[in-house]
Amino acid sequence: MTNTQGSEYTKLADVYDTLMEDVDYGLWADFIDVLMLQHHPDPQTVLELACGTGSLSYALRQIDDYRILATDKSHEMIAKARKKKDKSNNAIQFQVMDFLDININRTFDVVVSIFDSINYLQSADEVQQFLSQTQKVLAPNSLLIFDFTTPKNSVKSIDYLDDEEGYTDDGYRFIRESSYNPDKQIHTNSFKIEELADDQETVIQQYRETHQQRAYTLQQMLDIINESTYNIRAKYDGFDFEEADEQSLRITMVLQCPNTQ
Ligand SMILES: C[S@@+](CC[C@H](N)C(=O)[O-])C[C@H]1O[C@@H](n2cnc3c(N)ncnc32)[C@H](O)[C@@H]1O
CATH class of the missing domain: 2.20.25 (N-terminal domain of TfIIb)
Incomplete structure (x- = not known):
């Protein structure tokens, strides 16, 4: 037996979907879909960041005809996501990309990242970098939707x-x-x-x-966002349409690009 020390989401990619088998991505996609329709007049294009094995993007495509580019830093996770693609589902493009170094030459109506992915950013500076990188691919009034978990x-x-x-x-x-x-x-x-x-x-x-x-408290995240030019449209408690507060375990933020950048 050999012991191999890997970096994040290399070997874990082989067991990720089993690890997540209790997660209802269909329900999660329904929630994100409602948020997009509530806060954007006509969402058509979606960029998913830290998409993992692509479960949210596949579930979103089941709901509507969104044109989706799904990205993740891990080659192994993207390889798994591509393998899940069947012939009827060529509408999702996958790309390896670090969300701290976004290099895409077009804009999207919605940029979304779910399931604690933002919690991999371990300092306010990194979250700031994430916020400014996402602005490169958002048009005025486009949305950035992400969740984070709390202490x-x-x-x-x-x-x-x-x-x-x-x-x-x-x-x-x-x-x-x-x-x-x-x-x-x-x-x-x-x-x-x-x-x-x-x-x-x-x-x-x-x-x-x-x-x-x-883990970030709500106030810590609000302080970071308030340093950016994003407008806060909403903050939700978990998958409810209730407003998040300091008791929330998971918080979903809906941010909007300012009219002029
Ligand atoms: C908990 S998983 C969530 C995956 C997917 N969003 C889901 O719901 O199953 C976290 C993901 O974040 C990705 N990730 C972490 N840091 C990243 C970064 N800087 N840029 C892009 N992806 C990143 C990991 O590779 C991993 O796939």
Whole structure:
């Protein structure tokens, strides 16, 4: 057995969809779709950032004829996303791209990023960089929609995230260890991913990946956004249309580009 230390979302890409099998991306896409229609007069083009294996984009395409470019920093996640593409679904383009270095020469009606991806940004400066990079691909009045998780969520979720174990259909076992440092607001997830022999017991190879995300309070995120030129259209509590507050576990922000940039 060999131990291999990988960077984020390399080997995890092989088990990601199993890890997420309880996540209802259809419901999440319905929520994002309503937000787009509520806050934009005629959304047609969508750029997804940190799309992972593309589940949100595929679900959005089921709802409407959106023209979607879905991007992620991880080559492995994008490869998985492309593999899920069937013949009827050529309407989504996939591209490897770091959302801190956006290099696309056109604008979109909506830029969206879900599922804690922004929490990978570990400082206010990085979030600022994200906000200014996204403005490169938004026209006046276009929307930026993203969610982030809060320290309350990290404290609450540790119990069920820590020691989580699962198996994929194609011979992998994974174990997640999860911890949270409340002083630094840093949530660490360490994954052990084992490639199993046909007997489903013998470990052929073992991989490890460690992920660190920063939890932000609502006020911290508002302070960062208020330094940018974005207008805040709305802030929602989880998947509800209730306004987020300091008790919220996950917050979805809807920002709008100013009329003139
Ligand atoms: C928790 S996953 C969410 C994936 C997807 N949005 C979903 O809902 O399943 C976080 C994703 O963020 C991506 N990511 C992290 N930092 C990134 C960056 N700087 N630029 C682009 N993608 C990034 C990772 O590669 C990973 O696919």
